[in-house]
Amino acid sequence: MQFALSEEQTLLQDTARAFVDKHCPPELAKEWDETDHFPWPLWKRMAEMGWFALPYPETWGGGGGSPLEICLIAEALARASLDVAMAYVGTFIPGLTIHRYGNDEQRERFKPGLLEGEYRIAVAISEPDAGSDAAALRCAATDEGDHFVVNGQKAWCTGAGLPGALIAAYVRTDPAAPKHRGISLLLIPNDLEGVQIRRTPTLARHLLGTNEVFFDNVSVPKENLIGPIHGAFSLLMSGLDMEKTVMAAAYTGVAQSTMDEMLAYSKQRSQFDRPIGTFQALAHPMADLQTEIDAARLLAYRAAWMISAGQPCTREAAMAKLKCSETYVAAARLGMQVLAGHGFATESVMSFRWRESIVATISGGTSQIQRNAVAKSMGLTTY
Ligand SMILES: Cc1cc2nc3c(=O)[nH]c(=O)nc-3n(C[C@H](O)[C@H](O)[C@H](O)COP(=O)(O)OP(=O)(O)OC[C@H]3O[C@@H](n4cnc5c(N)ncnc54)[C@H](O)[C@@H]3O)c2cc1C
Structure with a gap:
């Protein structure tokens, strides 16, 4: 078993993180959200990085990225916000459907737009x-x-x-x-x-x-x-495991950002002459949360690995989606408690995390529907 990323994957991860730091820090993602603004320059930059082409096979002119590599980008982008990651993921998932199920004429017609990120x-x-x-x-x-x-x-x-x-x-x-x-x-x-x-x-x-x-x-x-x-219902279902897996990685990215933000605050904010993070009442829930985030990330990476290996992973993708989305909700909830009044102020990034996290367990299939899928794989239900 190999837990380490390859040199190339580490470089991709570092590049994607640096991209977020430079072009879409969370404060900016929050501002875009508040002004209903779609950041086209950011979109163009993602295209210039070759990220829209990455999920497609090299034989088709794509970047030949593995599901894990796609996950690494989604995870890094989600450190800005879930919506920023969704702008990326939401485009190549239906793009892959066109690539897989389109006829030759359609694949040629849509190819440049898909590879270059021309289509939303x-x-x-x-x-x-x-x-x-x-x-x-x-x-x-x-x-x-x-x-x-x-x-x-x-x-x-x-x-x-x-x-x-x-x-x-x-x-x-x-x-x-x-x-x-x-x-x-x-x-x-x-x-x-x-x-x-x-x-x-x-x-x-x-x-x-x-x-x-x-x-x-x-x-x-x-x-x-x-x-x-x-015959499109099977097309719809065929992309779901990949979508759940990549979005699961994105949920861990934004959950980790949320964790990092509350951790920094808990070290800098003092009450009763000590940093609030040193109170066990906050330190233990934060330690628990970091443990949950690491566990969630491993579920997402496992599902990504299974897709690469060509193994069926409906159960594992559902587990990843369930756990990672619920972890983001839990992170935002704890973040609000750690930042207390400062989090409740709508100028805080934490208040944005909290608003945004609510949808994680709804869109892309609710938590109940993911549990149904896992229960079905266990022979407990038939739906
Ligand atoms: C921000 C956002 C973006 C979205 N984007 C898209 C998009 O781009 N394209 C698109 O097609 N859709 C999109 N959706 C829709 C999303 O997929 C649905 O909201 C989701 O599938 C749940 O459907 P619903 O909201 O109608 O809830 P309902 O299906 O009405 O569910 C209501 C409640 O009942 C529960 N429930 C329902 N059936 C069962 C069951 N069998 N067992 C147990 N519990 C059950 C649900 O879990 C939930 O708690 C988006 C939704 C949101 C909120």
């Missing part, structure tokens, strides 16, 4: 009545010969409102089929006629923005159908 892809699965039960989606596309006509509504679509965003929409193309069948994947530019986007006010995640998307007789060319007609 927004994934549209959820609907008002289809949340955890994703297969219950009803947004419909009818076949009209050389194009589809899409009608319906999507909810919580992250980044759909950014200029030039491509919406990867899972739509029902066969209403008569059982609910896990009859679903197809269409790429829909957000400026097509009939697409309306309405931002949903939320507690955090304001860089990318979360949106309702309405499709009113939107005409989508057949060339934008990715994968088999009626």
Whole structure:
């Protein structure tokens, strides 16, 4: 068993951390969140680093990065904020679906944009009545010969409102089929006629923005159908283990930042003539939290390693997502207690961590749904 990163991976990790220190320190990420600002220059810099190309195979012009290497970048970016990491992860995950399931023409058409980070892809699965039960989606596309006509509504679509965003929409193309069948994947530019986007006010995640998307007789060319007609539910599921794993790494990155911030404060703030961190009442919970973060990170790295090794890891990815997201929530909660009044002031980064952490156990599949997956792998449940 080998716990150390390779020389190359250590260099990548150091580079990504230095990138965050220089271009997106947490204070700046907080400011972007408060002003609903998407930092395009940061996005361009990520592209210049080659990070958007990294997840794709070298034979396709990509960087050939392993899942662990992708995790290292996501983890470092999340030290700024979860949203900064999500800007990166949320784009290459649907990009990999296009790469894996697109036909030759589509792979060529989308290749430059995917490798160079030209596209911001927004994934549209959820609907008002289809949340955890994703297969219950009803947004419909009818076949009209050389194009589809899409009608319906999507909810919580992250980044759909950014200029030039491509919406990867899972739509029902066969209403008569059982609910896990009859679903197809269409790429829909957000400026097509009939697409309306309405931002949903939320507690955090304001860089990318979360949106309702309405499709009113939107005409989508057949060339934008990715994968088999009626067969997209398996596409949706196929990317989930990677997404959960990389996001799990991101949760540990932001949890570690939160830990570092409260630790620094607890050493510098004195009450009763001693640094508050020396009170056992704070020292032990912080020691417990660091232990939890290290354990969570190992779960994320294990899942990444299993993906590299080609091993099925639905259970392990669910465990990683569950543990890492819950650890971020716990870190932000403890951070607020350690910083006390200073944390409660909205000018503190900790107050931003606390707002943002709440969504970690909801988006990308709730904690309950991850527990269901683990319980199923243990033969306890069938759903
Ligand atoms: C900020 C944000 C960004 C998002 N981004 C996207 C996006 O880009 N694209 C997209 O498609 N979706 C996105 N989502 C939607 C997200 O995937 C859903 O919110 C999530 O799957 C939960 O669905 P729901 O909110 O409808 O809750 P519900 O499914 O209604 O769940 C409500 C509660 O019931 C519990 N529950 C439901 N079913 C079960 C069960 N079988 N067993 C046990 N408990 C259960 C849940 O765990 C939860 O506690 C985003 C959500 C948020 C908040």
